[in-house]
Amino acid sequence: MSSPGPRSSVSPSGRSWRDRRLDRDGSLGLRLTLAAVAAFLVLVPFALLAVLVVGSWTPLHELDAAVTAALHRFAADHPGWVRVMKAWTHVFSPGPLRVAALAVVVWVWRRGSRRLALWVVTTMAVGGALGALLKLLVGRDRPELLDPVARAAGFSFPSGHALNATLAAGVLLLVFLPFARGRPGGRLLLWTVAVLLVGVTGLSRVALGVHWASDVLGGWLLGGAVVAATAAAFRTWREQAGLPAGRTTVDGVAPELVDPHA
Template sequence: MSSSGPRTSVSPSGRSWRNRRLDPDRSLGLRLTLASAAAFLVLVPFALLAVLVVGAWPPLHDLDAAVTDSLHRFAADHPVWVRVMKVWTHLASPGPLRVAALVVVVWLWRRGARRLALWVVTTMVVGGALGAVLKLLVGRDRPELLDPVARAAGYSFPSGHALNATLAAGVLLLVFLPFTRGRPAARVALWTAAVLLVGVTCLSRVALGVHWASDVLAGCLLGVAVVAATAAAFRTWRERVGLPAGRATVDGVAPELTDPHA
């Protein structure tokens, strides 16, 4: 007569935190873990850049100075270019972008997508607040040019214009991507608009001599990290209440937004 010992099983609640977070059968934990990791990985180069700026690393300073000097010489010889850059930098400044975000919030609220509207507000507010705090902590001075074509007040790192343009571009993409489903041309146009918003805004700040190139790069990195983090939190809530979730960069954060009765 043979006997076997009692079988033991490990309940999901008894598994390690690491195993639960990486379990493909527990999609909520896996998605949140991957999104959090992505946000962290974006913050790593931002943190490294901040350390190099605070430490006044000579190669970074020399590169910033070379880019600024080159663009300033071009601007000094091309007044029309300066006027175009000034118009763009005013239109894409934090104030107008926040007003545009508020318009989107009101539209979403009236459409019944109130949690999505709150996500937009949270993304813009958290990102803007982080940028303001980091400017004070780093305390980097703006470029000092002998014959400046533009002036700006306050500290330089990270660029508030680049940060808010990235936040606005992220909101633009993740809110309106559902409306491009099955429309490749519209999807390309939306992505192009988002990239141009960020790219030209960054260029304008350096071209006008009011920011170093590393300032605008830092603003973009911080903006991407904030959008990734808030989008991850929003998608986590959606999964908990049983709402559909697709790929954020393809379907946006609310794929059902195209159905006003959803």
Template sequence: MDTTGATVTRRRSWRSRRLDRDHSLGLRLSLATAAAFLVLIPFALLALLVLGAWSPLLRLDASIADAFHGYAQDHPAWVAVMTVWTHVFGPGPLRVAAAAVAVWLFRRGASRLAAWVVVTMIAGGLLGALLKLLVGRDRPDLLEPVARAAGYSFPSGHALNAALAAGVLLLVFLPFARDSRAGRIMLWAAALLVTVVTGLSRIALGVHWTSDVVGGWVLGAAVVAATSAAFATWRSGSGRPSARPLREGVEPELADQRPEGGRA
């Protein structure tokens, strides 16, 4: 029996499924996985530079830390604002907010989406904590510090959890603004504001290096991208149409569901 033709057919069939728009599960999964991997590459490179104590990076971190510290010492009101912000949008409050949204989703009938929210927040938090222990980077040691924090420095937990929570909440609520350009802009602006200012507050208070914060942002984006790809797998496997997450969220049907409807 000639098995060569069958083998070629199977190989061609696999590739054709990857490119077939009518049966594009493989293509969507490949693109989503590649996107998550590409986001993770900058974090891996940054982590290697931190572990290797790359001099240009250390000098850049030190110069930025000195500039922010000098400004903080001369502007106590700035320190007060950054202190309030870093507590209000710290990991604890953001996790509570995400948990509240997960409960709301579950009661609305979107149990799988609620699980995605919880899994994303937990996976990102655990990964960040593990990487802190593995890298073991010390926090900035400044003269006359305006704030103090315990634990290791890389990646920044505040920056990581801000990126996780902002990304998750953005992708959950985008369906409600899918027909409103202004609404989408507001949601994106709010997500970016929380993510960026929370990270900057850690640098402003002198408790993190800039590379710690950038690492937290990138890792958070990578985790959200990876779990979003996994959620897209479920959607495709259950026969639901593909979504445009950056425009209409990970589950566009959410805006059409009624709270008293059946669970997803």
């Protein structure tokens, strides 16, 4: 009686956790593992900044104070600049940005892209909740100026305006990029609008003296990490479902949105 030969394959239930995480064909394999690692790496700078803020690292505090003092002096001498910054910070505050995101949700839902609508809601909700929770956990006070040009309530780190501007800009950019396919000028315009929304909104908070510069940087980093993480997870689901993925930064998260019936 001949002995059985060596097994040619290993049953899925007998595979190690490491092998399953690196499986290119598994639904929770290599693609999701790489997405999780990428999201983690994006989150690392925010975590390091938060540690420095909580630990009241002297060089960071001195840099924040110097930036705030310089911008406050400029604002005190230029009332027109203050009016522009106040108008911008109100128009692009978290409330209006969430309304804009909701309008996008309704639009993509009516086009039949319900999972894309869920991605937008998830990105905005998760980012907003994380920002509110971290404000309470860190408990950082806002700048105190002798002659403030604006006031704001609540804790300071991370900046809610900077965070929500990053979330909204990321969502809107990745939803509408498919419509600029084959048009470099259109793609450049979308990226320019997104960068201006994020950059000027953050600048307005420091220019008005209601946030430290590191608060704004923290909002940008956290918002970028959330968008990267949810977009990576959405991309993984699309690949698992056999849908075309493309390059996220060029084709957006749902390339078929241009022609949902194609």
